[in-house]
Amino acid sequence: MYETVQFIHSWWAYLVLIMLLIASFNAIIGFAANKEYSATNFRIALFTLIVSHIQFLIGIILYFAAPYFKMWAEEGMGGVMADSTLRLYNVEHPLMMLIAIALITIGYSKHKKKLTSRPKFKMLAIFYGIALVVVLSRIPWAAWL
Template sequence: MYAFILALHSLTRWFVLASLLFALYRAYSGWLTNKSYSKFDDRLRVITTNIAHIQLTIGLWLYFISPIANYFISHFKEAVHERQIRFFGMEHVTMMLIGITLITIASSKAKRKTLDKDKFKTTAIWLTIALLVILSSIPWSFSPLISRPLFRPF
């Protein structure tokens, strides 16, 4: 079960990143060229938020069945000094919760705006911050600190 959820979580990150990048493209494009906020843009806002929430659900499920997180919680005093254990036990989950919270705030604030330009601007700013937080906390394969494969097999 753990290996399947881990592979699913790894795969779903690409959907989160793709939807965020596309939503950011649409937001900046709409904001800078004064486009009208269409039904498509509104659906994209909802879809991006939903994909992030699905990833959060999978991630929390993974956290509670993970041997790394279990070790971190059970041996906190020692584990907090081990870089990889601390990353997955505390740093990754905290930063991703912040990132998904920022995506949710972006969606909520944009939904309440009345002017199209304000909807795009709000979305662009909040999603940019969310993307930066998320990118900084993904265990990239090229990271010298915490390295994990870009794709995990099922």
């Protein structure tokens, strides 16, 4: 089961990263060019929200199924925090991805409350852009590529 969930989590991450890049740049361009917010922009933001939440749910399943999770019981907090690999997989990656999901969700919710195009794009650009930086900072690149 672990290998299957890990495979899905790894490949779905490409979709999340692509959508987050598209949504962030779409919002930045829309804001900078003072474009009208359209149904296509809404769909891009919504699809990014959906795929990122699905990825997070897959990640939660993977977290508890992974062999790294068992290290909490074997090594304890001090052992996990002392080992950079265990710390990445057990603490840093899950925490930062949770923060990224929260940023995406907050940005999406805030942008819906705005009445005009420029503030909508601004909210999406800020929150999705920060979420993109957070995601890129904690991807385990050595294991992923």
